[in-house]
Amino acid sequence: MKIPNAPKVFITGVTGQDGAHLANLLLSKGYNVSGGFRRGTNKFWRLDYLGITEKITLIEFQLSEPQSILAILQEGQFDEIYHLAAESFVADSFKYPIVTLEANTHAVCNMLEAARLVSPNSRMFFASSSEIYGSGQASNILSEMTPPNPSNPYAISKLAADHFVRLYRETYGLFVCSGILFNHEGPLRGRQFVTRKITYNLARLKIKGGEPLVLGNLNAGKDWGSAVDYVEAMRLMLSSDKAQDYIIATGKLSTVRDLLKLGAMSAGFQPIFEGEGVNEICKDVDTGLIIAEVSERYFRPFDTPAMIGDSSKIENELGWRKNSNLEQMISEMVSADINRWKIGDTNV
Ligand code: GDR
Numbered sequence: 001m002k003i004p005n006a007p008k009v010f011i012t013g014v015t016g017q018d019g020a021h022l023a024n025l026l027l028s029k030g031y032n033v034s035g036g037f038r039r040g041t042n043k044f045w046r047l048d049y050l051g052i053t054e055k056i057t058l059i060e061f062q063l064s065e066p067q068s069i070l071a072i073l074q075e076g077q078f079d080e081i082y083h084l085a086a087e088s089f090v091a092d093s094f095k096y097p098i099v100t101l102e103a104n105t106h107a108v109c110n111m112l113e114a115a116r117l118v119s120p121n122s123r124m125f126f127a128s129s130s131e132i133y134g135s136g137q138a139s140n141i142l143s144e145m146t147p148p149n150p151s152n153p154y155a156i157s158k159l160a161a162d163h164f165v166r167l168y169r170e171t172y173g174l175f176v177c178s179g180i181l182f183n184h185e186g187p188l189r190g191r192q193f194v195t196r197k198i199t200y201n202l203a204r205l206k207i208k209g210g211e212p213l214v215l216g217n218l219n220a221g222k223d224w225g226s227a228v229d230y231v232e233a234m235r236l237m238l239s240s241d242k243a244q245d246y247i248i249a250t251g252k253l254s255t256v257r258d259l260l261k262l263g264a265m266s267a268g269f270q271p272i273f274e275g276e277g278v279n280e281i282c283k284d285v286d287t288g289l290i291i292a293e294v295s296e297r298y299f300r301p302f303d304t305p306a307m308i309g310d311s312s313k314i315e316n317e318l319g320w321r322k323n324s325n326l327e328q329m330i331s332e333m334v335s336a337d338i339n340r341w342k343i344g345d346t347n348v
Pocket residue numbers: 087088089090091128129130131181182183184192193194195197214215216217218220221222256298299300303304
């Protein structure tokens with residue numbers, strides 16, 4: 001249903017985790033929300049989960065076709081555009097560097113060029129990533145002043161896109177900005193990402209049993225926040241007086257082992273860890289059940305070092321606050337997955 005005179009917004013990647021949460025947030029603020037989805041996709045489960053599929057104008061489009069984007073922006077004359085569609089799985093970017101560049105850099109150029117040509121007054125948000133900082137940093141606390149040093153194809157693709165965003169802002173005066181997002185999760189996360197892989201499999205073990213969960217580097221450390229909190233930061237950035245890039249992070253470091261422990265306790269296990277390296281296992285004290293094992297299969301050619309973000313700039317300038325903590329978020333994810341296993345809705 002279209003609301004007369006409400007701000008018009010276009011979200012690319014509306015079927016993804018962030019797209020769905022952002023659409024939900026903007027609908028609750030009275031926006032008219034249009035969402036772009038990849039040609040051929042039929043994955044609307046996140047929008048269904050939030051009960052908003054029918055409230056969004058869904059537009060099929062092809063990011064790599066300049067004409068496709070141009071036509072949508074010309075026709076829509078949106079007040080705000082959130083470009084979230086991307087190849088978001090870092091590990092795959094080592095295997096598919098060209099596809100990653102096309103999706104994450106060329107597509108951003110297409111969006112910017114289309115806006116410059118047919119919709120220069122639209123405000124645009126781009127989802128960048130903490131991965132741009134990569135390795136070799138003097139401090140593990142990152143701010144907007146930290147020089148980027150990407151160390152995987154995904155990170156390079158995002159950093160190149162950030163430079164295009166800055167170029168179009170400075171050269172053509174477009175209101176465009178990048179949110180440098182640290183890891184952000186929730187029950188709508190895809191199953192290939194480590195948080196959801198853990199909660200999905202812990203729920204499976206609890207409800208159905210079967211083989212242990214197999215993970216990669218348990219020592220990998222990240223700054224994990226909540227997707228619901230991070231989409232609010234996106235909204236604030238486009239409501240601001242000035243287009244600027246901001247870091248969005250929690251400032252807290254946890255390891256994959258910490259996630260596994262939190263998740264296992266939420267699922268009702270009593271986890272203990274034994275062994276080291278690829279021989280490390282996580283067991284339930286009560287039953288002796290092996291909950292998780294480690295395999296080199298899930299190690300990356302290079303894992304970005306553990307770092308946290310300093311989000312004081314967005315907190316001070318735009319009043320952004322995070323509402324969720326890691327324990328609450330993992331527990332919410334475990335509950336959602338236990339429920340899915342109970343009702344047999346395990347393909348999401
Ligand atoms: P990441 O997220 O690469 O940080 O990118 P992911 O959840 O895939 O990995 C997080 C860390 O966990 C380690 N790890 C494993 N990861 C996966 N996927 N599977 C495993 O079995 C496993 N075992 C250990 C990884 O090595 C890594 O260190 C996310 C994405 O959302 C990006 O799009 C975004 O830009 C960044 O976060 C910020």
